[in-house]
Every structure is written in structure tokens, then in C-alpha cells.
Amino acid sequence: MTGVVCRDMTWHDIPTLARVDGTVFDADAWPEATWWAELAERPRRDYVVVEEAGDVVAYGGVDVGGETADVMTLVVAPTGQGRGLGRLVLDELEGRARAGGADRLLLEVRADNGPALSLYASNGFEEVGVRRRYYQPGDVDAVIMRKTLGNNDVDR
Template identity: 30%
Template sequence: MEPTIKKMTMNDVTRIVEIETASFETTAWSKETFVKELTGNKFAHYYTVSLDDNIVGYFGMWIVEDHAQITTIAVDRDYRGRKLGAFLLEYAITLAASHHVDVVSLEVKIDNEPAIRLYESFGFNYGGIRKDYYGPGKDANVMWVKVNER
């Protein structure tokens, strides 16, 4: 069973919100947020990853001139450990490169060690801390990678 990636559609949003809510609990995006991103943000690029036509993960990214910001990325808990996060991240970086992006950045909870290890394996570096980014006392590491130097 090979994973497949496709552009996220409005028909995918209910499933995406299920994964989002299970993955991010207190900071999960709402259905309305995903709808706004898909219908009203000209900088947004959202994709899903599926196994056997079942959506098991997704990512979102804004591309503005020579910078890309990964806004969200998650894999269904039942499918973690299968390198689907790496599959999504590789696709996101390749997509950014195809838009002539120089830098891809993201935020990650400072205690999310599996995600941090994944980002480091792709060459992401630390760029600072965003205090209370995920709520009071929940800081984020800002990480970035130069697309052409990885």
C-alpha cells in the first residue's frame, strides 16, 4: 500500500478536522478555519496523504514570494511510525522548491520531540522561541531550512 498525495478539497475537511482534533487537542483548527484556508487564502497550499483511499494525514503551507510557512502537518495516530510525516514533509519542501522558495519555516511545540527530530532530519535549524504560541506556558520553537542547502 503506497501513500498518495492530492490537493485537499472541501470534501476532505471533515476527515481533516478529525485528525487535527486528535493531534492538537487544545489548539486544533476548526472546520471553519480549514474552509477559509481552502476558499479564501490565495497563498495557501493544502494536501492530503491517503492509504487505500483513506485520508491518514495532511499538511498546509503558505507560499509568499520566496518564503514558505508550513502552517499545519499531522498524521492520524493509528498511522504514525510509517514515515508518512516524512513523506508529507518531503512533498511540502519539494512543492516549495517548485515555487522558487528559498526558506521553509514552521513552529513546533518545544516538547514535541518526535516532530523536532523529523524536522532536524530534513535540515531544519532553530530560529528562536515564540512564547505562549500554543497557549499560556506552551512555547514553540521556530525552525527553518534553506531549500537549496539541504
């Protein structure tokens, strides 16, 4: 993708992240304080942003601390959606999980989030469980999905 750069997230990104999160997740958005706390957990929490023409158009993060890594968040700004940026961020997070030694990647997604469910399924994630009425208000289930990365198939 030309003109698109994926890089490590920095403290300077936080106001932009909180603003974009607010437009995407409404009441579930992470405020600036949460972003500060998450970035303080580096290197275990590994966050990336995608820039296009100097603007942050996508971002995501992964928790890598053992055999199981967890996707913490993944967002494409509304104006950037549908152009492959979500898949780009997910591939980057998966690569970082592998590099950190994880052999499986887990995530949770709202059961009513069709685009995200489709993205994950088409990237090799399988549904492994459901947390009933996990998202409140609204009583929306959380679908737990997992992808086997196979690090240990190579090493052991």
C-alpha cells in the same frame, strides 16, 4: 510506500480533517471553519492529503507567497504514525515551496513536541528562534525552525 497516494486537498476532505485534527491537537485543533478559510486562500495556501486504502492518514499545508514559505500544519493520524508518512508530507510541502519559488521554509513547533522536532531536525531544519510561552494555556515555548532551499543559489 505501496498503496499510499498524495494528492491535493479538497473541500470534501474538510469533515475528516476537522475530526482527525481534534484527536491530535485537542483544544488547538482547527475547526471546519478554519479549514474552509484556509482552502479559500489557494493557491497561496497549498494543502495536501495522503490517502491509504481510501482513508486520509496524513495531511499538511504550506503558505507560498515569496522568498519565504511557511509550513501551516502537518499531521499524521495516530494510527499511521511512525511509518514515514510525516516525512512524506514534509518532503511534498518542501517540493511545493521550491516550485513556488521560495528559497527558505519556516515553521513553528511546540518545544515539548519531541517527535516533530526530531522530524524537522532530521530533514535539515535548524532552530533560529524561540517565542517564549507562545502556546497557551500551558506556557509552552514555540521553536522557530528554518530550512534553506537554495532556489536562488541556482537562479542567481
